[in-house]
Amino acid sequence: MSARFKQTIRLLLAATFSVAIGPLAHAASFKVVVNNGVHAESLSKKSVSDLLMKKTAKWDGGEAVVPVDQIEASAVRSDFSRAVHGKPTAAVKSYWNQQIFSGRELPPVEKPSDADVIAFVRSTPGAIGYVSESASTEGVRVVAVQ
Amino acid sequence: MPRITRISRPTDVPPSPAPLAYAWFALPNRRFAKFDAALNAAAAMEITGLRLSTTILCLLLATATFAGDAIPATTGVPSKSKLSERLIYSVDRTPEDTFETPRAVTVIGRDDLLRKNGMTLSDILMEEAGFTAIPERNGESTPIMRGLLARHILVMVDGVKINDSLWRTNTVTREQLNLIDVSQIERIEIVRGVVSVLGTEALGGVVNIITRRGADGSAGFGGTIGTRYGSADHSVAMPIDVWGRNGAISYHVGGMLSRVGDLEAGGNVGRQPYTGYDQRGAHANVQLALSSDKSLTVAYQALEQRGVKFWQSLVPAAAVKYNDYSIEPVRMRMATAAYQDLSSRVWADALNVSAYWNVQDDGTSRITAAKPTIEEFSFNKDRMIGVNVEIGKFIGSHHLLYGIDVSAEKIASATRTTNLPTDTAVVTRGRYTNGATYQSGSIFVNDKFNVTRFVTIAAGARYGSFRTKGAEDIPIFGKIDLNSTKKDTTSAFNVTVHAAQRLNFIAGAFRGFRAPNLDDMSKYFLLGNRATVEIPNPSMSPERIKSYEAGVKYETSSFAGSAFYFDNRLSDVIVRAPSTWNGLSFIDTSGDGKQQKGEPSILQNRNLGRAIIRGIEAEFRYKPAPWLLLFGNYTKTEGSDRSTGLPFPYIQPRFGTAAVRYTSNTTHAPWAELSLRYASSSKSTDGSATVIDVNHLETSPGFSVYTLRGGASLGEHFVVTAAIENLMDTRYSYFRYQTLSSYTAIYLPGRQLVLGTTYRF
Numbered sequence: 019m020s021a022r023f024k025q026t027i028r029l030l031l032a033a034t035f036s037v038a039i040g041p042l043a044h045a046a047s048f049k050v051v052v053n054n055g056v057h058a059e060s061l062s063k064k065s066v067s068d069l070l071m072k073k074t075a076k077w078d079g080g081e082a083v084v085p086v087d088q089i090e091a092s093a094v095r096s097d098f099s100r101a102v103h104g105k106p107t108a109a110v111k112s113y114w115n116q117q118i119f120s121g122r123e124l125p126p127v128e129k130p131s132d133a134d135v136i137a138f139v140r141s142t143p144g145a146i147g148y149v150s151e152s153a154s155t156e157g158v159r160v161v162a163v164q
Numbered sequence: 165m166p167r168i169t170r171i172s173r174p175t176d177v178p179p180s181p182a183p184l185a186y187a188w189f190a191l192p193n194r195r196f197a198k199f200d201a202a203l204n205a206a207a208a209m210e211i212t213g214l215r216l217s218t219t220i221l222c223l224l225l226a227t228a229t230f231a232g233d234a235i236p237a238t239t240g241v242p243s244k245s246k247l248s249e250r251l252i253y254s255v256d257r258t259p260e261d262t263f264e265t266p267r268a269v270t271v272i273g274r275d276d277l278l279r280k281n282g283m284t285l286s287d288i289l290m291e292e293a294g295f296t297a298i299p300e301r302n303g304e305s306t307p308i309m310r311g312l313l314a315r316h317i318l319v320m321v322d323g324v325k326i327n328d329s330l331w332r333t334n335t336v337t338r339e340q341l342n343l344i345d346v347s348q349i350e351r352i353e354i355v356r357g358v359v360s361v362l363g364t365e366a367l368g369g370v371v372n373i374i375t376r377r378g379a380d381g382s383a384g385f386g387g388t389i390g391t392r393y394g395s396a397d398h399s400v401a402m403p404i405d406v407w408g409r410n411g412a413i414s415y416h417v418g419g420m421l422s423r424v425g426d427l428e429a430g431g432n433v434g435r436q437p438y439t440g441y442d443q444r445g446a447h448a449n450v451q452l453a454l455s456s457d458k459s460l461t462v463a464y465q466a467l468e469q470r471g472v473k474f475w476q477s478l479v480p481a482a483a484v485k486y487n488d489y490s491i492e493p494v495r496m497r498m499a500t501a502a503y504q505d506l507s508s509r510v511w512a513d514a515l516n517v518s519a520y521w522n523v524q525d526d527g528t529s530r531i532t533a534a535k536p537t538i539e540e541f542s543f544n545k546d547r548m549i550g551v552n553v554e555i556g557k558f559i560g561s562h563h564l565l566y567g568i569d570v571s572a573e574k575i576a577s578a579t580r581t582t583n584l585p586t587d588t589a590v591v592t593r594g595r596y597t598n599g600a601t602y603q604s605g606s607i608f609v610n611d612k613f614n615v616t617r618f619v620t621i622a623a624g625a626r627y628g629s630f631r632t633k634g635a636e637d638i639p640i641f642g643k644i645d646l647n648s649t650k651k652d653t654t655s656a657f658n659v660t661v662h663a664a665q666r667l668n669f670i671a672g673a674f675r676g677f678r679a680p681n682l683d684d685m686s687k688y689f690l691l692g693n694r695a696t697v698e699i700p701n702p703s704m705s706p707e708r709i710k711s712y713e714a715g716v717k718y719e720t721s722s723f724a725g726s727a728f729y730f731d732n733r734l735s736d737v738i739v740r741a742p743s744t745w746n747g748l749s750f751i752d753t754s755g756d757g758k759q760q761k762g763e764p765s766i767l768q769n770r771n772l773g774r775a776i777i778r779g780i781e782a783e784f785r786y787k788p789a790p791w792l793l794l795f796g797n798y799t800k801t802e803g804s805d806r807s808t809g810l811p812f813p814y815i816q817p818r819f820g821t822a823a824v825r826y827t828s829n830t831t832h833a834p835w836a837e838l839s840l841r842y843a844s845s846s847k848s849t850d851g852s853a854t855v856i857d858v859n860h861l862e863t864s865p866g867f868s869v870y871t872l873r874g875g876a877s878l879g880e881h882f883v884v885t886a887a888i889e890n891l892m893d894t895r896y897s898y899f900r901y902q903t904l905s906s907y908t909a910i911y912l913p914g915r916q917l918v919l920g921t922t923y924r925f
Contacts, residue, residue, distance in 0.1 A: 073456040109513055109558040113506055115259035116514055118248050120504060121350075121377035121414075121451070122459060 048098045051136065051158040053145045055081070060162035067102050069146050071113070072123055077144060085126035086138045086147035094132070094150045102148075102163070249273035253323060254353045254372040256610045256622065257361055257554050258514070258565055263719050266622050266658035266670045268294065268356040268728040268781055277349055279837065279873060281392060281885050281920040283399055283422070285341040288349075289371070291841060293783040293797035294356045296816045297341070298899045299909045301475060301491075302397060302427040302439040304342035306333075309356055310730060311777040311803040311815045312368030314339035316678060316707075318359065320372040322463070324500055324520045327365045328546040329573045329602035329681040338524050341371075343496035345445030345467050347390070347403030347420045350376040356781060357730060358674035358711045361565070361608040361624045364654055367676050367709050367734075375463065377449050378414025379407045389923045392422075396889075396916035397440065399424040412453040419446040430914030431895025438473035439910060457507040462500070469494040474528065475910070485533035493543075495525045514556035522548040531584075539582045542594055548573040562613040565624075573602040575682055593638065597686040597700070600634030600646055604679075610656075618662050625655040630679035632702070638688065640751060646686055646702045650679040666719040670728075674713075677706040684738050684769050697751060697764040698740060705771050708735045725784035730777075732803075737773025742766065775812045777803035790829075796822040814899065817846035817866060836874040843867055843898065867896035875920075885920040889913060 050066055052058060056077055061069075068074040070085045077083060088095040090107055099107045114125035129135045132153035139145040140157040149155065251259040255267045262269055270292050282288040286297045286305030297305030298313070307317045315331045321344070331339045351374045359366040379386055385408035392401040405418035425440040445467035452460045474489040476482065498520065505515040527543035550571030557564045577594030610624030634646035658672040686700045715728035742749060743766050750759040750766060759765070779801035786794045798820035803812035823839035845866040870892055875885035890896075893915035900909045 071456070105508065105513070105558055106561065108561070108563060112258060112260075112514070112556065112558070112563065115251055115261075116504070116506055119251055119253060119259035120459060120461075121248075122453065123456075 047151045048094050048101070048148045049151060049153070049155060050146065050148045050161045050163050051139050051155055052147075052161055053139050053143055054157070054159050055143050056146070056159065058159075058161050060164055062164050063102050066146075066161075066163055067104075070102070070126065070148075071110075072126070081144040084142050084145040086135055086142075086145055087126040087128045088132075088135060088148070089128045089130050092130075094148065098148050248374075249275075249351060252353050252355070253374075254320070254355045254362060254370045255359065256565055256612065256624065257323070257567075258556055258563070263666070263668070263717055263724070264620075264660075266620070266660045266668075266672060267359075268713070268715060268726065268730075270294075270354040270356075270783065272352040272354075274350055277346070277351070278883075278920075278922070279835070279875065279885065281873075281887065281918055282346060283392065283394060283401060283424070285344050285346055285349075285373075288346065288352065289341070289354070291797075291821045291839070292354060293820075294369070294781040294799050295354060296799075296819060296843075296898050298814065299897060299912055300340060301441075301472065301910055302436070303424060303441055303443070303469065303472075304340035306340050307371065308814055308816055309354075309369035310732060310779060311775075311801050311812055312732075313814050315681070315683070316365065316367040318363045318366035318370045320362070320370065321465070321498065322375055322500065322502070322518075323372060324498075324518055324522075324550075324552065325363050325365070325571075326496070326498065326522060326524075327363070328522065328524055328548050330524070330526075330544055330546045330575060330596065330683045331365075331681065332683050338496075338526060342469060342494065343467050343524065344373055345403075345420050345447060345465065347401075347405065347445070348375045348418060348447040348465060350374045356728070357672075357713055358654070358656065358676040358709060361610045361626050361656070363569070364606075364626070364628050364630075364652075364676065364678050364706075367678055367707070375447065375449060375465070376405065376407070376416050376418075377461075378416050378451055379409050384408055384410065387925055389925075391919075391921045393919045394913070394916055395918070396429075396913035397425045397427040401443075413450065414453075415448070415450045417448045420444065427910065428914050428916075429895060429897075429911030430890055430893040433895050433911045433914070436475065436910060438475035438478045441472045442470045444468055444470075458505045459503070461502045461504070463502075464497075464499045466497040467495070477530075486530060487533055487536050488529065488531040488539075490529040491526070492529055493525045493527055496522070498522045512555045512557050514554075516552075516554040518552045520548075520550050520552075522546075522550075524548075537584050539584055540579060541582065542579045543577065544595055545576040546573055547575075560613075562611055564609070564611050566609040567607070569604070569606045569608070571604050573682075575600050575602070593636070593688065595687055595689050596682055597634040597636050597644070597646055600632065600682050600686055602682050603631045603633075605629050620660040620662065622658040622660070623656065625653055627651070627653045628679070632682060632685060634682075634686065640753065641699065641745065644686075644700050644702065646682075646700070648685075648702055650706050652677040652679070652706050652708075668717045670713075670715045670717065672711075672713045674709070674711040676709045676711065679706045680704045680738060680769070687769070690764060695764055696767050698767045698769075699743070699745060701743075701768045701770065704738060704769060705736050707737050707771070707773075709733065722787045723784070725782070725786075727780065727782035729780050732775075732777040734773065734775045734777065736771035737775060738769050738771060739773045740767050741770050741772050743768035743770060772807075773812075774806040775803055776806055777801065777812060777815070779803075791827055793825040793827065794823070795825070796820060811848045813848060815846065815848050817844045817864065817898070819843035832876040832878065834874070834876040837872070839871050839873070841867075841869045841871070843896075846899075848899070864897070864899050867894050868892075869894050869896055881924045883922045883924070885918075887918040888915065889918055890915045 069083050075083055090111060096107050099105060099110050103110055117123040129138055132149040135147040135149050136158055139147045249271050250262055252262050252265055252269050252271055253259050255265045262271055280288050284303050289295050290297055294309055296308045299305045306314045309317055314333050319326050353372040355370040357369055359370050362370055387406035390403045401420060401422035403420040407416040422443045426435050426437055427439045428435045447465040449463040454460060472491040472494055474491055477486050477489045500518055500520045502518040525545045529539060529541045531539050548571055552569045554567040575596055577596040577598050579592045579594050580589050582589040606626055606628040608626035612622040614620050630650045632646045632648050637643050654676040656674045661669040663669055684704060685702050687698050688700055690697050710733045713728055713730040715726060717726040745766055750763045753763055754760050781799045783797035800818045801816045803815040805812055819842060821839060821841050823837055825837040827835040843866050846864045869890050871887060871889045872891060873887040877883050890913055895911060897909045897911045
């Protein structure tokens with residue numbers, strides 16, 4: 019096997035690896051926010067994931083959970099999906115497509131910006147969402163994610 | 165219409181013998197009596213089976229009625245239904261956005277289904293891009309996509325194929341889109357072109373019927389009672405549906421009864437005799453949510469048409485005079501159990517397993533004018549069971565889909581000739597080798613991934629093995645052995661270039677095949693005036709296709725459109741052609757080596773066809789104002805046999821639809837729509853005898869048909885629709901040849917009023 023061929027193979031493997039893990043390299047850069055009526059200070063990643071994926075329907079106090087998502091193209095959604103759901107946005111979207119297609123469940127409403135998410139969470143009892151690290155969170159409660 | 169009464173039959177229920185054996189010649193009376201008893205017992209079981217199905221459905225209906233809290237249903241189309249219209253499953257077996265999929269697709273949603281208010285599936289599909297149909301009879305049509313028809317179109321219900329091993333070109337019943345109850349349809353997915361991971365039958369395209377499921381949102385219980393009336397054939401249909409949710413169980417149960425008279429066509433055609441029929445159908449779907457990620461769905465559907473006549477042979481112009489020529493039974497029953505698990509594992513993010521059972525029956529009952537006391541009843545049944553396993557997994561940016569499909573079929577086929585005055589019968593070979601089996605097993609893999617943010621690649625392959633078994637000893641011909649195995653791979657490669665956020669350029673290359681089925685391999689019957697006989701041919705190869713397509717999709721908030729060009733190269737196409745047996749081109753019953761009168765010429769299915777089919781398909785929807793929608797489509801297909809240069813059979817004419825729709829969000833939500841359906845004249849071989857035959861080059865005239873539709877809600881629970889179809893009373897049809905007296909299509913309805921009502925509770 020020639021050295022040039024080996025080098026080419028190494029380059030291809032490196033490129034494949036970098037493409038595969040590239041999205042994982044982003045640091046988590048989001049804040050989870052809930053409506054002020056929700057009495058939660060911190061939540062585990064799994065709890066947040068279950069709330070956003072509608073696997074948990076009610077808060078401990080009995081109030082209905084109303085999740086809100088960012089639009090598919092947003093960078094914060096990509097970070098959030100990787101960090102909390104442990105899968106890319108496309109996988110989460112595929113999950114919801116399967117749910118819709120099976121006639122079972124609808125995905126959370128999507129908002130185009132941090133400000134829209136904050137406005138929704140502020141005005142909707144039981145709401146939970148997430149925004150960029152730098153977003154203003156006035157009027158909502160920021161929950162620590164463990 | 166003059167109703168023909170059969171001379172002697174103890175019951176009106178169509179006989180449905182499940183032949184356990186057959187004999188070429190008349191059986192001795194004692195022996196036959198035993199066999200006839202078996203046939204009658206089998207027929208009784210069939211009838212009992214139908215009654216049992218009805219009883220089960222009634223029980224389900226009753227259970228559903230009392231299961232949930234009676235919460236009044238909301239009006240309007242459920243939001244889940246609207247959202248699902250943007251999804252398509254039938255491209256790579258994963259629900260994905262119609263804009264993002266790299267194929268030419270159309271999804272007909274529940275709204276449009278209600279607006280079209282079609283009596284049959286072909287009524288609904290005939291206005292869509294790329295889709296035409298040969299309306300052989302009132303209430304049924306053979307589908308054509310990209311110049312390929314029936315057996316080359318994969319028809320599915322909820323992702324489960326219903327093409328069985330007896331699907332044909334266009335000659336009898338199964339492949340004519342008449343086995344689906346339209347009232348159970350939630351939406352219809354159409355994919356044009358070769359679809360590699362779904363099934364090898366999909367050379368021309370896929371039609372996937374998605375059925376209605378449990379209530380949307382939190383509605384505990386609801387339902388609809390509908391009526392539909394069409395003046396051209398005085399048809400009346402009454403679908404009833406009930407749905408609801410009770411805890412983890414959601415359900416949707418319904419049924420439909422219809423009675424259709426003889427169809428009056430436009431122009432000077434008048435009423436077409438022997439075109440009426442009755443139809444009844446039932447469906448049930450129960451879904452159990454095992455958890456937020458897991459569900460189990462059990463569904464059943466049955467549909468039967470009765471009183472269907474082979475009108476082509478009963479009209480005065482027919483070459484052979486018949487006192488009766490009925491098509492009975494026409495029936496499909498299907499049950500599925502589907503398990504879905506969306507929890508993440510190392511090897512899967514989505515697991516879908518579907519098991520299915522499907523039984524299709526068809527037959528013909530004939531009494532000729534020359535022998536009015538002899539009834540010849542031919543019957544075919546295909547029993548199919550199968551399992552599909554689909555697994556989806558995201559790895560990095562790759563969305564991998566892999567799985568297996570397996571199915572097994574067994575057919576029964578026999579002909580019973582009854583002397584009506586004496587009520588004695590002889591059972592002989594049917595159209596096919598009785599007891600033959602057809603097994604298929606396939607594995608598939610599909611990967612979709614982003615190369616860059618501008619380029620997405622989707623590639624898939626499916627390896628399939630098809631095994632036939634069966635043997636028989638036919639007098640004159642001797643032993644025929646159907647044992648064979650065909651194996652091949654289909655593959656697809658698509659590139660999507662995302663030129664802008666809502667602008668995609670697409671290119672694709674496909675390689676496909678379709679293995680010969682039992683209809684192709686084991687047919688034996690005399691044609692028409694008995695001057696020719698078709699004999700089995702077990703040694704055929706699969707039909708093959710290489711296909712290339714390029715397209716563009718563009719979408720904004722007010723506009724959605726797509727245009728595709730395709731180029732198909734077909735080889736080894738199975739065609740019925742003159743052939744020989746033991747070196748002779750005819751059946752030499754006299755043994756003198758020369759064809760005498762009464763010695764039929766031999767035809768056989770052979771891999772002789774080679775064709776090029778090219779075309780374009782374009783469609784758009786444009787909403788310049790909230791109350792106004794303009795939409796339409798255009799299709800042009802050209803195809804020729806590569807050996808002769810003659811037109812390939814059933815190449816579609818140039819055709820299209822242009823429409824304008826007004827909708828209002830006021831209290832009664834009125835809407836109105838004016839549409840034009842256009843088709844050019846087309847020149848084609850009719851394919852009824854041999855494909856490559858200049859003597860069968862025929863011209864089907866073009867047409868323009870205008871339709872005015874409208875509707876409104878009257879109160880919270882009542883919706884009405886009304887249409888005047890074929891406003892100018894045009895005489896029209898697809899593939900209606902002028903010079904042939906038989907085997908041609910029916911004329912479609914003349915000017916008619918179609919009324920529909922839906923009461924929602």
